[in-house]
Amino acid sequence: MHGMTGKDAAGGGLRERKKRATRAALTEAAVRLAAEHGADHVTVEAISAAAGVSVRTFFNYFDSRDDAFVVVDADVGARVRRSLLDAPADLTPLEALREALAAELAEAERQHELWTLHAEVLRAAPHLLVRSLGAQMADEAGLAEVVAQRIAAGTREGAAAHSSGGEGRAPGLYPRLLAAVAGTAVRVSVQHWCDRQDEDVPFADVFREVFALLAAGLPAPGR
Amino acid sequence: MHGMTGKDAAGGGLRERKKRATRAALTEAAVRLAAEHGADHVTVEAISAAAGVSVRTFFNYFDSRDDAFVVVDADVGARVRRSLLDAPADLTPLEALREALAAELAEAERQHELWTLHAEVLRAAPHLLVRSLGAQMADEAGLAEVVAQRIAAGTREGAAAHSSGGEGRAPGLYPRLLAAVAGTAVRVSVQHWCDRQDEDVPFADVFREVFALLAAGLPAPGR
DNA sequence: GGCTGATTTTGCAGATCGTGCATTTTTGCA
DNA sequence: TGCAAAAATGCACGATCTGCAAAATCAGCC
Numbered sequence: 001m002h003g004m005t006g007k008d009a010a011g012g013g014l015r016e017r018k019k020r021a022t023r024a025a026l027t028e029a030a031v032r033l034a035a036e037h038g039a040d041h042v043t044v045e046a047i048s049a050a051a052g053v054s055v056r057t058f059f060n061y062f063d064s065r066d067d068a069f070v071v072v073d074a075d076v077g078a079r080v081r082r083s084l085l086d087a088p089a090d091l092t093p094l095e096a097l098r099e100a101l102a103a104e105l106a107e108a109e110r111q112h113e114l115w116t117l118h119a120e121v122l123r124a125a126p127h128l129l130v131r132s133l134g135a136q137m138a139d140e141a142g143l144a145e146v147v148a149q150r151i152a153a154g155t156r157e158g159a160a161a162h163s164s165g166g167e168g169r170a171p172g173l174y175p176r177l178l179a180a181v182a183g184t185a186v187r188v189s190v191q192h193w194c195d196r197q198d199e200d201v202p203f204a205d206v207f208r209e210v211f212a213l214l215a216a217g218l219p220a221p222g223r
Numbered sequence: 224m225h226g227m228t229g230k231d232a233a234g235g236g237l238r239e240r241k242k243r244a245t246r247a248a249l250t251e252a253a254v255r256l257a258a259e260h261g262a263d264h265v266t267v268e269a270i271s272a273a274a275g276v277s278v279r280t281f282f283n284y285f286d287s288r289d290d291a292f293v294v295v296d297a298d299v300g301a302r303v304r305r306s307l308l309d310a311p312a313d314l315t316p317l318e319a320l321r322e323a324l325a326a327e328l329a330e331a332e333r334q335h336e337l338w339t340l341h342a343e344v345l346r347a348a349p350h351l352l353v354r355s356l357g358a359q360m361a362d363e364a365g366l367a368e369v370v371a372q373r374i375a376a377g378t379r380e381g382a383a384a385h386s387s388g389g390e391g392r393a394p395g396l397y398p399r400l401l402a403a404v405a406g407t408a409v410r411v412s413v414q415h416w417c418d419r420q421d422e423d424v425p426f427a428d429v430f431r432e433v434f435a436l437l438a439a440g441l442p443a444p445g446r
Numbered sequence: 447g448g449c450t451g452a453t454t455t456t457g458c459a460g461a462t463c464g465t466g467c468a469t470t471t472t473t474g475c476a
Numbered sequence: 477t478g479c480a481a482a483a484a485t486g487c488a489c490g491a492t493c494t495g496c497a498a499a500a501t502c503a504g505c506c
Contacts (some may be wrong), residue, residue, distance in 0.1 A: 015453070015502065025407055043491070054456050059493060092443040131359065134353035170418055174444050177411050177433055181441065184407045188400050191430050205421060210400055217440040218404065220315040221374060237475060238482075266462070277485050282464060448506090455500065463492065471484070476477100 023074075024063050025051040028114065030068035035117045039069060039125035070131045072118055073108070077139035080104055081146045089154060093147055093175075098211045102204065105186070109203065123194060136183045143182070147175035152177045185210050224431045246284050246297070248274040251337065253291035257341045262292060262348035292348075293355045295341055296331070300362035303327055304369045312377060316370055316398075320405045325427065328409070332426065342417055359406045366405070370398035408433045 029050035033042045044065050048058045062068050064180075083100035091099065108115055122129045148171040171179075189207045213219075254275035256265045267288050271281045285291050306323035314322065331338055345352045356375075371394040394402075412430045438444075 013503080018502090043490090044493090047308055054495095056456055056458090057454085060455075063493090065492065090462085094441045094443075126361075127357070130353065130357035133348070133356050133360070137353065137356070138349075154443070154445075173411075173415050173429065173432060174436065174441075176415060177326060177408070177436055179408045179439055180411045181404055181437075184402070184403045184425045188396075188403045190397050192399060206396065213397060213400055214404075214437075215440045217438045218397075220317075220377070222377075236474075241473090242483085253486070267464090268462090279465095280484055281483075286464085430474065449503085451503090453500105453502070456498085458496090458498105459494105461492105461494085463490105465488100467487090467491085469485080470488105471482105473482075474480090476479090 009219065020055075022051065022053060026053070026061055026068055027059060027072065031072075031118050031121055034069055034125070039128055040123055040201075042196075066128055066131045069118075069121060069125075069128050070135050072114070076108075077102055077142060080139075081142060084143075084146050084150060087150075092181075093151060093178055094211070094215055096150065097147070097178065101182060101186060102207060105203070105207065119190065119194060133183075133187065136187070137180075140176075140179045141171075141182055144171040144175040144179040147178050148167045148172060155223065181214065185214060240260045241424055245280075247275060249276070249281060249284055249291055249296060250295065254295075254337065254341050254344055256377060257344045257348070262344055262351055267291075279292055289351055292341075292344060292351050293358050295337070299331075300365060301360075304365060307366075307369050307373060310373075317434070317438055318375060320370070320374065320401065321431075324405060325430060328426070329432065342413065343374065346417060356406075356410065359410070360403075363399075363402045363406055366395075367394040367398040367402040370401050371395060374398065404437065410435060 026047060030042065031049045033046055033050060044058050045055055047065075047068060048055045051058075058068070080100045083103060084096055085101060087096040122132055151174070186207075189203070189210050193201075193203045193206045248294060249270060253265065253270045256269055267281050268278055270288075270291060271278045274281075281291070303323045306326060307319055310319040310322060345355055374397070409430075412426070412433050416424070416426045416429045
């Protein structure tokens with residue numbers, strides 16, 4: 001592996017850093033090999049060899065072979081949640097979420113090479129796209145909880161009407177729905193953007209249009 | 224090839240019927256065994272034995288072990304599409320889709336035992352819920368296409384403005400988003416209904432509220 | 447430097463998954 | 477009944493994943 005990427009939040013110990021490096025090396029090896037030979041012709045043995053660790057170690061980092069292709073950045077979820085909490089209070093939940101996700105996606109688009117490579121791999125292997133959704137859904141619960149917190153903070157003296165469900169309990173219906181729909185919106189945006197890549201419309205435009213449609217209540221077009 | 228696809232209820236040949244029976248036996252065996260012993264302690268060998276076929280035959284019906292748990296009814300997608308096309312023309316796409324899904328869910332709720340058993344299994348095994356999403360997403364493309372057709376039929380002489388993408392090509396942004404969001408809505412409804420099963424609110428109520436929120440553009444609650 | 451305890455990596459055995467191929471059984475039809 | 481197509485089966489083999497215990501590595505300390 002090459003070098004010295006400042007490793008986001010430079011983890012304190014050498015141990016932490018090395019674990020991060022190994023994990024990153026494994027995912028990168030997996031994605032590159034998949035892009036070259038096709039996702040399901042890549043064995044764990046090949047990935048492990050390319051990353052310079054043993055097969056057994058691979059399974060210390062990932063629960064399954066497919067997981068290596070799915071997770072590009074483990075703590076994107078945490079960043080989005082933080083961003084949501086720090087957002088201006090005058091934004092609606094949908095708007096706040098839109099901004100948080102837009103920022104994160106722009107960030108991801110910056111390492112353009114690995115991003116497009118990864119998109120290409122998922123594109124050619126729908127079965128991996130599904131796993132990717134799974135990872136997305138894992139974050140969904142946590143995201144819903146943060147949405148609930150934000151709403152609770154905003155309605156402090158309003159009638160806490162029916163279903164925010166802040167902090168401790170399971171989130172109410174609205175936060176869950178918002179979190180889930182947001183995830184779906186991201187997926188649809190990416191898919192549609194990939195399909196129409198010949199016309200080179202910026203990804204941000206597709207993304208904004210999707211959220212505009214959602215905010216308008218998915219009205220019937222063309223009437 | 225004309226109509227008469229009796230494919231649904233009374234399959235034409237004996238062959239077809241027997242295949243359906245075998246497949247149904249396998250899924251039912253899988254779900255029952257999973258409900259009893261936990262999903263990941265059920266081997267294909269056990270499922271095959273319970274259904275009275277060989278292990279190899281199991282893999283003739285399902286691409287993977289997990290697939291036996293996810294697909295309860297193979298042609299629910301086809302029914303929803305048909306229902307969408309037959310819906311009254313004065314419904315918005317979102318409304319039409321809501322009615323189609325509501326009818327299908329009510330139908331599913333009728334075999335209450337297997338339905339709840341299945342929900343319970345997926346609840347205990349998030350990793351299977353993910354597979355379930357995959358099946359959902361497989362139908363998504365077809366659903367989006369039908370939505371596009373419906374819109375195209377409704378706007379015959381309007382400006383076919385930006386993005387319906389009827390019939391042949393890949394569907395436009397709106398149909399895709401609508402299909403995807405609808406699937407998400409179903410999932411969130413079921414999840415939320417399962418979590419709040421102690422308060423016995425009817426599933427239909429949760430479902431209606433979710434679609435009401437979507438139609439209203441996911442507005443900030445309590446303001 | 448060298449020692450100690452904790453963490454990580456590694457190899458290995460074994461259970462299960464999933465596939466290709468040839469064979470046998472079943473089904474549809476004349 | 478006899479025959480061709482389709483499905484079910486057995487078998488072999490590679491790949492995925494899990495415990496378990498030994499070896500290597502790291503952090504802190506004298």
